[in-house]
Amino acid sequence: MRTSKRLQILDAAVTVVERDGVTAVTFESVAAESGLTKGGLLYHFASKDELVLALHQHLADRWESDLVAALGVPVDDVTQDQRLAAYAKVSIRGATGPELLMMLEASTNPVLLQPWQEVIARWVPDPASIEVDDAGAVTRILAWLAADGLWLSESVGGHHLTPELRAVLAERIVDTLGR
Template identity: 55%
Template sequence: MRSSKRDHILDSALRVVAEEGVSAVTFEAVAHASGVTRGGLLYHFPTKDALLLAVHEHLAQRWEAELREALGGDPADATDDEKVAAYARVSVRGVTGPELLLMLEARKHPELSRPWNDVMSRWAPDPAGISADDPDAIARMVAYYAADGLWLGASLGTHVLPRDVRRAAAEYIISALRAH
């Protein structure tokens, strides 16, 4: 399948999630939203599970692309602090409704969690590697969770901060991490 057709189908599935929720993702709903026949979808995604996994992979790849852009490179070549700083910068945009719904749904299904976990394994501090006696590791973890709060707060909070304030908060998180 051509990449643009695949992206179109997956973006259409995301519209279904945004409008009706994860449980509404059926071949019929995605076919209608994308203008592709049900048979055309079945050709590329033999099961609903395959379609849902592709949607999760699609979003996780987008998320990783944003993180790489914020970092300006490959996470394998960055320090842990640089990766958390990139994460804080990306957190400014907040989470979209479909992302949040899909991430929550994925927590119940290890196969659907895999794309998200793969991304986070490259960007988030590893909790298993943190010692309570390591102030740098603790500072990094606090910065990571503060960025997570900024990300989620932009989407769920009753008092959503203006974008420029969220951006300033992300830079504050980064400067606090650097100061430590």
């Protein structure tokens, strides 16, 4: 199946972010990376802001595809704990450079943060709904935060975790959910 031009553009933008950072995403840099003309990009994205928002959505969608694949069954047929277990399992791959850079950019911009928040809302418990005396709910929040720490550790930590250790840690996180 042929890759759509829109997907080709977004994948090229991911490459630009990986190589040169978020601020390097311009119509010129993405056109050069994708092999398309600036006019070809403008056909799909009317502005740089629209391109950047689509890039956030593209990366959030890829992340959610990984989560669905880890789950192995339709999302609507599982419990919150099963979703959270899949989230922990996906966390072993660690953050990619573009994901981390784009999430950091989104952290101060509610419009750019929206795609990421939508994914998170489907996969982890809402901290605002947690009663501090509900041990199971607190354990779910702890599992979520541990999974996020595992995901982020390779990017910001000084110590490298072997793939085997990462897998064992993810399983331990899943075990805390009582599955």
